[in-house]
Amino acid sequence: xxxxxxxxxxxxxxxxxxxxxxxxxxxxLGRYPISPLEVARLLFIAPFTPVAGAPVSQGAIVLLQxxxxxxxxxxxxxxxxxxxxxxxxxxxxxxxxxxxxxxxxAGAGFGAALGIFFSLGALGITLLSFxxxxxxxxxxxxxxxxxxxxxxxxxxxxxxxxxSLLSSALSFLKLVADPSNVLPAITYWLMGSLSSIKQGxxxxxxxLIVGALVLLYLLRWRINVLTLGDEEAxxxxxxxxxxxxxxxxxxxxxxxxxxxxxxxxxxxxLVIPHFARMVGGSDYRYLIPLSMVMGASYLLxxxxxxxxxxxxxxxxxxxxxxxxxxxxxxxxxxGRIA
Amino acid sequence: MKxxxxxxxxxxxxxxxxxxxxxxxxxxxxxxxxxxxGVGKSTxxxxxxxxxxxxxxxxxxxxxxxxxxxxxxxxxxIAYIPQAHGPVFHYSVLxxxxxxxxxNHGFFALPRAEDEQYALAQLEALGMADMADRDYxxxxxxxxQLVLIARALAQRAQILVMDEPTANLDYGNQVxxxxxxxxxxxxxxxxxxSTHNPEHAFFWSSRTVVLLDGRVEADGxxxxxxxxxxxxxxxxxxxxxxxxxxxxxTAYRACVPLGISVPEVAR
Numbered sequence: 208x209x210x211x212x213x214x215x216x217x218x219x220x221x222x223x224x225x226x227x228x229x230x231x232x233x234x235x236l237g238r239y240p241i242s243p244l245e246v247a248r249l250l251f252i253a254p255f256t257p258v259a260g261a262p263v264s265q266g267a268i269v270l271l272q273x274x275x276x277x278x279x280x281x282x283x284x285x286x287x288x289x290x291x292x293x294x295x296x297x298x299x300x301x302x303x304x305x306x307x308x309x310x311x312x313a314g315a316g317f318g319a320a321l322g323i324f325f326s327l328g329a330l331g332i333t334l335l336s337f338x339x340x341x342x343x344x345x346x347x348x349x350x351x352x353x354x355x356x357x358x359x360x361x362x363x364x365x366x367x368x369x370x371s372l373l374s375s376a377l378s379f380l381k382l383v384a385d386p387s388n389v390l391p392a393i394t395y396w397l398m399g400s401l402s403s404i405k406q407g408x409x410x411x412x413x414x415l416i417v418g419a420l421v422l423l424y425l426l427r428w429r430i431n432v433l434t435l436g437d438e439e440a441x442x443x444x445x446x447x448x449x450x451x452x453x454x455x456x457x458x459x460x461x462x463x464x465x466x467x468x469x470x471x472x473x474x475x476x477l478v479i480p481h482f483a484r485m486v487g488g489s490d491y492r493y494l495i496p497l498s499m500v501m502g503a504s505y506l507l508x509x510x511x512x513x514x515x516x517x518x519x520x521x522x523x524x525x526x527x528x529x530x531x532x533x534x535x536x537x538x539x540x541x542g543r544i545a
Numbered sequence: 546m547k548x549x550x551x552x553x554x555x556x557x558x559x560x561x562x563x564x565x566x567x568x569x570x571x572x573x574x575x576x577x578x579x580x581x582x583g584v585g586k587s588t589x590x591x592x593x594x595x596x597x598x599x600x601x602x603x604x605x606x607x608x609x610x611x612x613x614x615x616x617x618x619x620x621x622x623i624a625y626i627p628q629a630h631g632p633v634f635h636y637s638v639l640x641x642x643x644x645x646x647x648x649n650h651g652f653f654a655l656p657r658a659e660d661e662q663y664a665l666a667q668l669e670a671l672g673m674a675d676m677a678d679r680d681y682x683x684x685x686x687x688x689x690q691l692v693l694i695a696r697a698l699a700q701r702a703q704i705l706v707m708d709e710p711t712a713n714l715d716y717g718n719q720v721x722x723x724x725x726x727x728x729x730x731x732x733x734x735x736x737x738x739s740t741h742n743p744e745h746a747f748f749w750s751s752r753t754v755v756l757l758d759g760r761v762e763a764d765g766x767x768x769x770x771x772x773x774x775x776x777x778x779x780x781x782x783x784x785x786x787x788x789x790x791x792x793x794x795t796a797y798r799a800c801v802p803l804g805i806s807v808p809e810v811a812r
Contacts, residue, residue, distance in 0.1 A: 208658070209657065209658035209661050210639070210658075210661055211655065211656070211661065212658075297634070300633045301633065302633065302634070425653040426653065428647075428654075428655045428656070429647075429652070429653075431636075431640070431644060432644050432647045434632065434633060434634055435632065435644065438591075438594075438596050438625075438627075439625070439627060440647075441594070441595075441596060441616055442594050442596070442620065442623075442624070442625035443620055443625075443644055443645065443647040443648060443696075443700065444616050444617040444619070444620025444621065444647050444648020444649075444700070445616060445647050445648070446615075446616055446617075446652070447616075449652075450652075484634075484635075488635065488636075488637070489634035489635045489636055490636060490637070490640050492655060
């Protein structure tokens with residue numbers, strides 16, 4: 208067995224086990240009590256042993272139609288934002304970069320606000336948000352090619368420019384929005400929340416995020432080589448252009464899909480990769496899968512708090528900032544961010 | 546393996562940097578490239594590595610033009626050893642050496658157990674077997690340079706191109722790194738390295754190529770090529786060369802600048 212395989216197993220098996228337990232416990236938690244054993248039975252046994260004509264229990268309805276879509280979405284979004292954060296950090300060779308660098312979040316946020324403004328309904332809002340997120344990333348990419356020689360700097364600068372343009376557009380939309388119902392809806396959405404996620408939303412983002420995650424997982428060794436810089440990576444035998452494009456597409460897809468259903472959930476993509484580096488080092492062969500598992504667990508945990516802490520839900524974006532920012536400051540103080 | 550550079554010319558916009566440069570390098574040779582700052586050494590390396598492709602002339606590897614090779618194919622023949630650098634992220638020494646295997650397998654493939662063994666063997670050959678688990682970014686400049694050499698060996702290329710491998714190293718590390726590089730050329734690797742120290746060329750190279758104004762000014766044995774006149778022309782400094790007869794080889798020279806102002810107290 209290679210050194211890599213041994214380390215991979217020792218790092219990922221315990222954390223994945225923790226995630227699975229957390230997933231089942233999260234399904235059990237809530238206003239309507241379902242025991243963890245019942246959850247495990249409903250999730251892992253019942254679908255494979257269908258009993259014809261058996262009545263569907265109330266627990267099954269609550270679990271499968273209400274709780275599961277939201278919990279699955281939390282895990283997917285956590286994994287997606289964290290893995291794309293780690294990927295962007297490697298690609299831009301900057302550990303302080305987050306999934307919003309390319310203006311994806313700003314584009315997706317503006318798209319959602321536009322959808323709410325025109326009362327397009329849940330699916331319309333999600334689609335418009337996802338579409339504008341991708342279009343923004345594409346526009347930033349094209350703009351950067353015309354800006355200058357240093358591709359990384361050009362990309363980051365273009366991302367900041369387009370992002371701030373879009374947030375101005377968003378402010379304008381809020382200014383003209385009806386303050387009695389539309390404005391609060393936009394504001395609440397921008398805070399980031401998983402409370403309004405429906406089965407349809409989860410089924411929409413599932414293939415997108417899973418696809419992006421599979422691609423990032425397959426590319427994780429290439430990202431290692433890309434962090435050395437374009438010239439060195441090429442001299443080591445890597446097709447740099449193709450690798451870069453694939454990593455950007457995958458990370459952007461995961462970010463846009465996440466933001467389109469959950470709103471702005473900040474800090475996950477920045478904090479989790481650093482946390483994962485503390486656990487497993489900088490090697491992307493471990494960092495990408497670790498970021499996925501830890502990101503999924505983290506967002507699941509924070510969403511449980513958001514659901515259960517108070518009777519009125521706290522938007523998860525607020526909680527991730529409350530947890531993320533102090534943790535990040537702690538990391539800086541400890542000197543763990545080089 | 547033979548690397549043949551034929552009539553290579555390159556211009557940045559309207560500035561001509563390289564003007565029909567021709568020389569060759571075979572396995573077992575250690576060729577030093579000497580020339581003042583900005584003479585086009587880095588440009589030459591970038592052309593050899595296909596990082597710049599808009600040159601005229603040709604670069605031929607065992608009869609095959611490098612223009613027709615993919616990144617992976619080229620990486621299997623020519624390895625590049627940059628100046629020791631600090632990466633953004635903390636990789637272990639073994640991780641860095643393993644990256645030499647980036648061109649070995651498919652696009653999505655990871656390095657395999659045999660790549661790990663091969664990487665460890667390269668570290669051992671350079672006397673760094675016990676460093677495999679150390680954090681690369683915390684090593685000294687000399688150690689980093691050796692790790693990058695191990696990475697180039699893990700690439701299994703036969704030709705090594707080094708950009709000032711001794712820059713930023715202390716005196717002892719310069720000697721140690723150059724000794725290791727000489728050992729590699731004895732093992733059959735073809736080495737092309739740039740240096741700013743004429744003594745390195747005298748002590749370690751089997752041949753020296755002098756680059757001036759984008760042209761090959763001279764190409765041959767160091768003691769023939771590097772005369773006091775050539776060095777003054779290259780660097781604009783008058784020097785005296787002292788043959789070190791009796792020390793190992795009569796071809797060795799010490800290079801001392803003339804007309805330097807020695808502090809009063811030292812006289």
